[in-house]
Amino acid sequence: MEGSGKIKKWNIGIIGAGLIADFHAKAIADIDNAQLIAVCDINKARADEMAAKHNCKSYNSYQELCQDKEIDIVTIATPSGLHMEPSIAAAETGKHVICEKPMEITTERVDAILEAHKKAGTRICTIFPSRFHKAFRATKDAVARGRLGRVTFASVIAPFWRNEEYYNDTWHGTWKLDGGGALMNQSIHTIDLLCAVMPKVESVQAYMDSLAHTQIEAEDTAVAALRFVDGTLGLIYGTTGSYPGNQKSFTITGTDGTVVLCDDMIVTWQFRNELPEDEQIRQNFAKTNGKSGIADPADISYQGHVDNFKGFIDCLESGEKFELEDDEGRKSVQLIRAIYQSAKNLKMVKL
Ligand SMILES: NC(=O)c1ccc[n+]([C@@H]2O[C@H](COP(=O)([O-])OP(=O)(O)OC[C@H]3O[C@@H](n4cnc5c(N)ncnc54)[C@H](O)[C@@H]3O)[C@@H](O)[C@H]2O)c1
The missing domain is CATH 3.30.360.10 (Dihydrodipicolinate Reductase; domain 2)
Structure with a gap:
């Protein structure tokens, strides 16, 4: 977490720069103590375009983004059956995770994510606006x-x-x-x-x-x-x-x-x-x-994402448990x- 002046900012990286990533970026921009510092997509043009729009770093692989020591929290916005690998990589590099719904597509894959975060002592929540x-x-x-x-x-x-x-x-x-x-x-x-x-x-x-x-x-x-x-x-x-x-x-x-x-x-x-x-x-x-x-996946408000992200960050700061943390996304x-x-x-x- 970067300490600049009075307010501590949580540095966030987004993995997967598709449709919902834009809602993540807007939500982060609305949270005083958070800032987007990197995005990643296997589609380089997409990552570069989003990085240019938000004036942040661009990565081409989630492994590279997870190695970025400045990042505190990773949000996962890849297709649903590709949430496990980046979520585990984030845990193994000491990053907290905010993961899109569904947390993963089987309980086995969800459990592998939860196990990795438990082992690493990092925290993970699901997104349900x-x-x-x-x-x-x-x-x-x-x-x-x-x-x-x-x-x-x-x-x-x-x-x-x-x-x-x-x-x-x-x-x-x-x-x-x-x-x-x-x-x-x-x-x-x-x-x-x-x-x-x-x-x-x-x-x-x-x-x-x-x-x-x-x-x-x-x-x-x-x-x-x-x-x-x-x-x-x-x-x-x-x-x-x-x-x-x-x-x-x-x-x-x-x-x-x-x-x-x-x-x-x-x-x-x-x-x-x-x-x-x-x-x-x-x-x-x-x-x-x-x-x-x-009728249209893009026709949603981003306010639910703001509340979801902010609630989790508040709990990271207070040490309390967030309501969408751990196995809540498994149910x-x-x-x-x-x-x-x-x-x-x-x-x-x-x-
Ligand atoms: N909470 C909501 O309201 C909401 C709405 C839409 C989608 N979602 C969820 O968000 C996730 C993404 O959906 P979307 O509509 O944005 O999909 P999308 O296809 O628009 O975007 C996914 C992006 O992930 C990238 N990607 C794929 N594999 C990758 C990898 N290994 N590393 C990095 N990037 C990779 C793709 O190139 C693509 O740009 C899904 O899990 C979906 O269920 C949630």
């Missing part, structure tokens, strides 16, 4: 306070649209680099919210298929029935075959209340015991910022892998 939506924070709080009574059901509906061009690259929709399709890439944001408020999933039964994008290896549509360890039931529906894309929703309901989130909005907020702040909450979260990425990967296994074998899978 929706965790920082205020509407979700209010929901999580209501559930934690028991305001829904005995929770009986929770569901994720993630009806995205992606066009043919999106899948005409080298990695989207492939098992090796995307780790799956609609669930592992798109629905995972809302599946993570489910994992964050619900107990562990005990078992799943699922179907999946590629119905709209028949040329891709993995699923573009999947449905799964869930049973949580406390007996609560749930559902997941995720797709990239729903033109023109519709709001993602997360529903949680029980004996004393119901909350339905649509993207960053709250559309249902009803409890048996209404509190004075409830009407204000309904009003505060009645509107969306409209940037949900449901959604484990659940999605179980859904894939169930759908492939047409059998119930226990987690």
